[in-house]
Amino acid sequence: MRYFWLAGLLMLTLLAATARAEHANITLRIIRIDPETGKDKDEASTTLVVQEPPGENVDQRTQFKVKAGEPLALQFILTNTYPHGEKPDVRIRYFVVREAKLKQKNLPDLNEGVVIQGRFTLNYKPKCRVGARQLLSIKDPGIYLLRVQTENTDSDHEHFSAIDIVVEK
Amino acid sequence: MVHQARILSAFLFWLAAFGEVRADHFAIDLEVKGPKAGRTVHAETAGPADLSTLGTKPKPREVLEIQAGDKIIIKWTLASTASKDTAKDVLVHFYAVKIAKQGGPPPPKLDKDVLLETALTMDFKPKDKTEGELSLQVDKPGVYLLRLETIGAAVGADGHEHFANLDLVAR
Numbered sequence: 001m002r003y004f005w006l007a008g009l010l011m012l013t014l015l016a017a018t019a020r021a022e023h024a025n026i027t028l029r030i031i032r033i034d035p036e037t038g039k040d041k042d043e044a045s046t047t048l049v050v051q052e053p054p055g056e057n058v059d060q061r062t063q064f065k066v067k068a069g070e071p072l073a074l075q076f077i078l079t080n081t082y083p084h085g086e087k088p089d090v091r092i093r094y095f096v097v098r099e100a101k102l103k104q105k106n107l108p109d110l111n112e113g114v115v116i117q118g119r120f121t122l123n124y125k126p127k128c129r130v131g132a133r134q135l136l137s138i139k140d141p142g143i144y145l146l147r148v149q150t151e152n153t154d155s156d157h158e159h160f161s162a163i164d165i166v167v168e169k
Numbered sequence: 170m171v172h173q174a175r176i177l178s179a180f181l182f183w184l185a186a187f188g189e190v191r192a193d194h195f196a197i198d199l200e201v202k203g204p205k206a207g208r209t210v211h212a213e214t215a216g217p218a219d220l221s222t223l224g225t226k227p228k229p230r231e232v233l234e235i236q237a238g239d240k241i242i243i244k245w246t247l248a249s250t251a252s253k254d255t256a257k258d259v260l261v262h263f264y265a266v267k268i269a270k271q272g273g274p275p276p277p278k279l280d281k282d283v284l285l286e287t288a289l290t291m292d293f294k295p296k297d298k299t300e301g302e303l304s305l306q307v308d309k310p311g312v313y314l315l316r317l318e319t320i321g322a323a324v325g326a327d328g329h330e331h332f333a334n335l336d337l338v339a340r
Contacts, residue, residue, distance in 0.1 A: 038281060086292070118303035122291050132287040137308065 248298035
């Protein structure tokens with residue numbers, strides 16, 4: 001009888017793990033650009049994909065220090081790894097927005113303090129990809145959040161990747 | 170006379186066939202808004218059977234003027250207008266790149282002076298569409314080509330791609 005319960009528990013755990021399996025691979029990079037040559041210098045990157053809910057362990061969020069006004073590039077590639085059919089009108093959104101503090105848990109209001117943002121709406125079929133590379137510079141010192149996220153996937157959770165950018169004088 | 174009629178028939182057949190394969194399969198609206206003005210442009214076609222080789226030049230590009238340092242908003246919609254066919258694995262590609270002069274050709278490689286480049290892949294059933302909205306700050310004066318294009322929509326020897334583009338001039 002004990003083994004029956006154990007097997008049931010293992011089965012439930014397996015099912016839960018399957019249900020919560022990653023549905024997206026994301027590679028997110030913030031890159032320092034050489035102002036003379038326009039070439040990439042150094043960067044911070046993450047492939048950590050967070051499900052929300054439950055959300056992020058902010059201590060794991062990558063950080064990158066830059067100077068105010070320094071030329072930067074953000075880059076991401078998001079691949080849909082959900083194998084079970086196409087989902088209509090999924091949104092992929094990315095943005096750089098000012099946040100109040102490093103490792104901020106709550107998402108800042110996207111109606112103010114946005115440096116750049118973009119979004120795509122598409123039919124999200126298995127293995128489809130969305131990517132972007134964009135030059136930017138952040139004029140004002142402070143803490144900023146770079147994040148790319150899925151929206152409207154008709155699921156009980158969404159996915160995102162994030163990097164904190166520390167902009168110094 | 171019979172010979173002329175045959176030639177005319179052949180020409181009409183060719184025209185009908187050509188018209189069929191060159192029918193627009195995608196509609197594009199590319200809208201760019203600066204602080205003071207905006208422009209919207211629509212789809213043209215290009216591809217293996219490039220019209221320029223047949224004596225028809227691409228349309229002159231629309232121009233939007235802004236001031237260096239302005240932030241612009243780019244919105245695009247690309248929709249299938251096909252009645253029954255599905256275009257599979259179409260790459261929808263957008264870029265903003267500095268070019269030498271107004272009306273200049275797209276650079277052969279996007280490896281320099283690219284402010285923004287995006288791409289997504291999608292299957293397009295009839296009436297399917299994809300949309301994008303992007304903000305972009307243009308810090309330096311210059312002429313920039315903004316172009317949305319399909320890659321992989323051309324199927325067969327007479328297939329063609331679709332694009333919409335305009336020049337952004339930052340003073």
